Amino acid sequence: MALALQNFSTVKDANAALKAAGTRYLGGGTLVVRAANEGDVSVSSLIRSTEPALSAITVSGSEVRIGASVTMAAIARHPDLTSLSHAARAVGGPAIRNMATVGGNLFAPAPYGDFTVALLALEAVVGTDDGEVPIEAFLAKRESNHAIVTSVDFSLPVDGGFRFLKVSRVKPKGVSVLSIAAVLEQAPDGTVSSAHIALGCMADRPMRAKAAEKALLGRKLTSDGIAPALAVASDGTSPITDPIASAWYRNEVLPVHLGRLLLA
Amino acid sequence: MAKVPVQFTLNGAEKAEFIDSGTTLLHALRDKIGDTSPKGGCHQGTCGACSVIIDGELRLSCLTLAETCNGAAITTTSGLSQGGVLHPLQRAFLDAFATQCGFCTPGMIIAAKVLLDHTPDPSRDEVVEALSGNICRCTGYEPIIQAVLTAARSNSQNAA
Ligand SMILES: Cc1cc2nc3c(=O)[nH]c(=O)nc-3n(C[C@H](O)[C@H](O)[C@H](O)COP(=O)(O)OP(=O)(O)OC[C@H]3O[C@@H](n4cnc5c(N)ncnc54)[C@H](O)[C@@H]3O)c2cc1C
Ligand code: FES
Ligand code: FES
Numbered sequence: 001m002a003l004a005l006q007n008f009s010t011v012k013d014a015n016a017a018l019k020a021a022g023t024r025y026l027g028g029g030t031l032v033v034r035a036a037n038e039g040d041v042s043v044s045s046l047i048r049s050t051e052p053a054l055s056a057i058t059v060s061g062s063e064v065r066i067g068a069s070v071t072m073a074a075i076a077r078h079p080d081l082t083s084l085s086h087a088a089r090a091v092g093g094p095a096i097r098n099m100a101t102v103g104g105n106l107f108a109p110a111p112y113g114d115f116t117v118a119l120l121a122l123e124a125v126v127g128t129d130d131g132e133v134p135i136e137a138f139l140a141k142r143e144s145n146h147a148i149v150t151s152v153d154f155s156l157p158v159d160g161g162f163r164f165l166k167v168s169r170v171k172p173k174g175v176s177v178l179s180i181a182a183v184l185e186q187a188p189d190g191t192v193s194s195a196h197i198a199l200g201c202m203a204d205r206p207m208r209a210k211a212a213e214k215a216l217l218g219r220k221l222t223s224d225g226i227a228p229a230l231a232v233a234s235d236g237t238s239p240i241t242d243p244i245a246s247a248w249y250r251n252e253v254l255p256v257h258l259g260r261l262l263l264a
Numbered sequence: 265m266a267k268v269p270v271q272f273t274l275n276g277a278e279k280a281e282f283i284d285s286g287t288t289l290l291h292a293l294r295d296k297i298g299d300t301s302p303k304g305g306c307h308q309g310t311c312g313a314c315s316v317i318i319d320g321e322l323r324l325s326c327l328t329l330a331e332t333c334n335g336a337a338i339t340t341t342s343g344l345s346q347g348g349v350l351h352p353l354q355r356a357f358l359d360a361f362a363t364q365c366g367f368c369t370p371g372m373i374i375a376a377k378v379l380l381d382h383t384p385d386p387s388r389d390e391v392v393e394a395l396s397g398n399i400c401r402c403t404g405y406e407p408i409i410q411a412v413l414t415a416a417r418s419n420s421q422n423a424a
Contacts, residue, residue: 003286004266005329026329030309033288033327037307046286048332073321093397094375095315095322173396 003036005046011129011148014049018146023047025148027104028071030096031112047148054103054150057081062156065127068103068149072115075102083162087118087181090166093173103149106135107142110201110240111175117206118164120198121181124154139205157183165261166200167253169244176201177245178254180261184221192216197258201250202237211235212258226262230255272336274299275343283330290314292330293340301342301370305399312398315371316340322378322397341370344377353377353415362411364402371398376412385416 008014022044054069059080075088128147168174179200197209211232219225239250305313317339344351379394
């Protein structure tokens with residue numbers, strides 16, 4: 001393996017080094033070192049920053065900032081992030097969760113990116129040294145991102161307002177057939193006043209189910225109430241086909257699983 | 265290829281080596297230091313045979329670059345027996361026929377050790393979850409799960 005690692009104490013210096021050809025940032029390494037082990041020679045140098053802010057979780061009130069180097073295991077055990085622990089635990093087995101970072105998950109191609117699906121439903125903001133970008137815009141252009149992601153910021157949903165589901169064939173840790181995250185708010189009469197729904201494996205990267213979100217507004221979370229949303233759940237999707245499931249299968253089962261999540 | 269110095273403790277003993285930058289910990293342990301207890305199965309993060317404990321956490325040595333372990337405390341299966349006496353987990357794996365070809369065994373034992381270090385009296389589900397990153401193609405998992413539960417019981421009896 002022809003790789004060399006360069007360590008920098010600041011993100012600024014690491015960003016400067018990342019401009020050189022053949023360099024890639026090293027998060028937990030679960031994808032990038034795996035690629036190198038597989039013989040991917042497009043990367044000759046890995047860059048890493050040990051700036052402490054990258055590993056910090058800050059919760060103030062309902063505002064959360066998670067540093068890009070924070071692992072899934074750290075999120076899963078954080079006392080203020082219990083509503084998200086299920087989504088963090090959806091990523092790999094225990095050893096993978098001890099290594100997989102939030103930053104790396106943002107770049108993980110389908111069938112990976114389960115925690116990013118949660119962040120997309122939470123409308124997180126992705127931070128770099130150059131500023132902040134809404135996650136949806138970030139994901140649309142992630143291949144052309146040449147700056148180190150430093151953090152993700154989001155507001156914690158109201159109690160019980162966050163729902164997450166990962167569908168896999170091998171339990172408890174197989175990769176996703178699909179994953180769904182929803183952030184829902186309901187008016188006192190039970191009708192949905194706000195809905196953010198994100199899907200994993202229904203395209204090459206996590207995507208929003210905008211038609212379903214719109215169809216839920218003003219509706220109750222009953223079988224009849226959610227029927228219009230389920231009817232348009234697959235709008236705009238372009239699922240992957242892999243050894244776990246075909247695109248056809250993913251489209252067929254999406255409304256079933258979305259229905260279960262909404263009625264849960 | 266640039267050589268870089270790496271220092272860590274391995275099963276309590278100080279190790280200091282010059283390695284090629286970019287070397288995985290699995291490679292450094294097996295080919296440089298001579299601890300062949302972590303096995304290279306897939307080199308993809310999928311099989312768990314290369315599992316080691318780094319600073320108390322279960323990690324995959326095939327996906328960890330050795331130079332990121334500077335100053336760390338690393339435990340492998342070869343560090344578990346004391347004075348020729350097998351660790352209770354090792355004993356239980358033998359007694360329960362939880363090892364057949366043995367290739368997955370070091371990783372299984374390491375994953376189980378991390379579990380028992382944090383959760384001395386685990387439920388069956390907790391054992392299954394803790395071993396979920398480790399693949400065994402010989403024993404069918406059940407003897408392994410039983411061995412971990414047996415080791416946990418013998419530990420709690422020792423503590424009582
Ligand atoms: C066996 C196995 C099972 C897995 N199961 C799952 C699963 O169930 N669900 C799931 O979502 N994923 C899964 N993954 C994929 C992966 O572990 C996770 O997606 C993880 O979050 C990736 O993070 P990382 O830090 O390891 O990424 P790395 O491998 O370090 O990096 C991945 C990519 O992101 C870039 N990158 C990383 N951090 C940054 C940053 N801060 N700024 C800019 N670029 C960055 C890297 O340069 C690289 O291109 C699995 C992987 C394996 C090997
Ligand atoms: S060799 Fe590391 S997980 Fe298979
Ligand atoms: S005993 Fe052979 S793979 Fe587990």
